[in-house]
Amino acid sequence: MEMRFSIDAEDGMLIEWPDGHQTRYSLAELRSFCPCATCRDQQGAGAGEMLPAADPAATTLLSIESVGRYAICPIWGDGHATGIYSYDLLRERCGCLACRLARGKAGSLGVRRSDEGGAMKEG
Numbered sequence: 196m197e198m199r200f201s202i203d204a205e206d207g208m209l210i211e212w213p214d215g216h217q218t219r220y221s222l223a224e225l226r227s228f229c230p231c232a233t234c235r236d237q238q239g240a241g242a243g244e245m246l247p248a249a250d251p252a253a254t255t256l257l258s259i260e261s262v263g264r265y266a267i268c269p270i271w272g273d274g275h276a277t278g279i280y281s282y283d284l285l286r287e288r289c290g291c292l293a294c295r296l297a298r299g300k301a302g303s304l305g306v307r308r309s310d311e312g313g314a315m316k317e318g
Contacts, residue, residue, distance in 0.1 A: 198282070200267070202256055210285060218289040222254045226271060228288060229278035 199211040207221040229235075255272030262268050266281040286294075 200259055202259065204255075208256070208259075212286065216289075216293075218285065218291065218294075220285075220288075222256050225256075225269065225280075226254050226275075229275070230280060230284060231275075231278040233277060234275075 198213060201209040201211075203209075204222070207219055208225055210218045210220075212218070250273055252272035253275065257270045257272055260268045260270065262279050265283075266279045267285075268276060268279050270276045287298075
């Protein structure tokens with residue numbers, strides 16, 4: 196199975212990964228973590244921080260172009276087209292419960308986990 200991208204103005208972008216996993220990003224969320232130097236420098240943010248996308252055209256996705264076999268480049272309604280989102284970045288930013296648990300962030304979700312004796316405890 197190859198990667199598939201579906202775009203919907205209301206539902207955002209859905210990525211279907213080769214392993215069967217699915218990741219959904221709202222268009223505002225996707226734009227907010229644009230990895231290009233301009234977006235990161237504009238707010239003085241590091242690579243992992245989310246930036247606000249105030250202009251509605253900034254969250255209107257016109258198309259997505261492939262960048263080799265490792266990334267995509269969204270073309271936004273405000274003309275922005277320099278953010279190269281690697282597949283690794285897109286997978287790392289997946290906010291689903293399974294991915295958060297895999298990254299060890301279950302505690303921040305208040306997810307209940309069992310201790311060694313099988314008793315449930317707050318994460």
